[in-house]
Amino acid sequence: MILDTINTAKINKEKLLAILLDPDKIELENLPSIIKKIDKSSANLIFVGGSLLFKNVLDEFLKIVKQNTNLPVILFPGSAIQISNEADAILFLQLISGRNPEYLISNQVIAAPLLKQTNLEVISTGYLLIESGRETTASYISNTKPLPAHKPEIAVATALAGEYIGHKLIYLDGGSGALNPVSITLIKKVAKAINLPIIVGGGLKTKQQIDAVFNAGATVVVVGTAFEDDTTILKRISQ
Numbered sequence: 001m002i003l004d005t006i007n008t009a010k011i012n013k014e015k016l017l018a019i020l021l022d023p024d025k026i027e028l029e030n031l032p033s034i035i036k037k038i039d040k041s042s043a044n045l046i047f048v049g050g051s052l053l054f055k056n057v058l059d060e061f062l063k064i065v066k067q068n069t070n071l072p073v074i075l076f077p078g079s080a081i082q083i084s085n086e087a088d089a090i091l092f093l094q095l096i097s098g099r100n101p102e103y104l105i106s107n108q109v110i111a112a113p114l115l116k117q118t119n120l121e122v123i124s125t126g127y128l129l130i131e132s133g134r135e136t137t138a139s140y141i142s143n144t145k146p147l148p149a150h151k152p153e154i155a156v157a158t159a160l161a162g163e164y165i166g167h168k169l170i171y172l173d174g175g176s177g178a179l180n181p182v183s184i185t186l187i188k189k190v191a192k193a194i195n196l197p198i199i200v201g202g203g204l205k206t207k208q209q210i211d212a213v214f215n216a217g218a219t220v221v222v223v224g225t226a227f228e229d230d231t232t233i234l235k236r237i238s239q
Helices: 002-011 028-039 058-068 101-116 137-142 152-165 184-193 207-216 225-229 233-238
Strands: 016-021 045-048 073-075 089-095 121-129 169-173 198-201 220-223
Touching: 002 016, 002 121, 016 028, 016 198, 028 058, 045 058, 058 073, 089 101, 089 169, 121 137, 121 152, 152 169, 152 184, 169 184, 184 198, 184 207, 207 220
Parallel strands: 016 045, 016 220, 045 073, 073 089, 089 121, 121 169, 169 198, 198 220
Antiparallel strands: none
């Protein structure tokens, strides 16, 4: 089970690197060569998804990914329509940083009976959008305000609420194309306050930034836009 792997990594203070692949930004014919680069890196997980999906290729995209790697493939859905039985698991996200009922419960209700018909490992995840210096696609599409980066106590209280509600993971995200990564101070305070594994993504472009996030208490670090812009970043991270 993928959640067991993440929980074990937290206990053993291991670092898990996830690469986020957006089907809208990668052509299918280029996917096998990209997966080969991921396989040669230190990546442990592959996330697939995006705030919007303009192309109806999710199933085919996932099939190609699975044909070219043995790494766990996890759906990171932007909405209830981004469900496919071709992945290994799905982050069942609840946008607990916002107050939009569509992303607090409505999409989850729509998705639940569909997920029941799949073989996906469903991982309940409390999702927190953190202010990153400019509006991101995630905040625009969800019509929610991100939590202020300079007030980590709000993120701590929200993450604690997510843990008490029953989520298995907490995801701190600046959003796709974030100008600034989630602050190290905020990550440290959340990590100290909760017992759950923490995933952090958004705005991470260098090995130094990634190392700092791991050292602050993250169990999983997600690289997305930086990888799309420069696939050699994986080689530098591995080194």
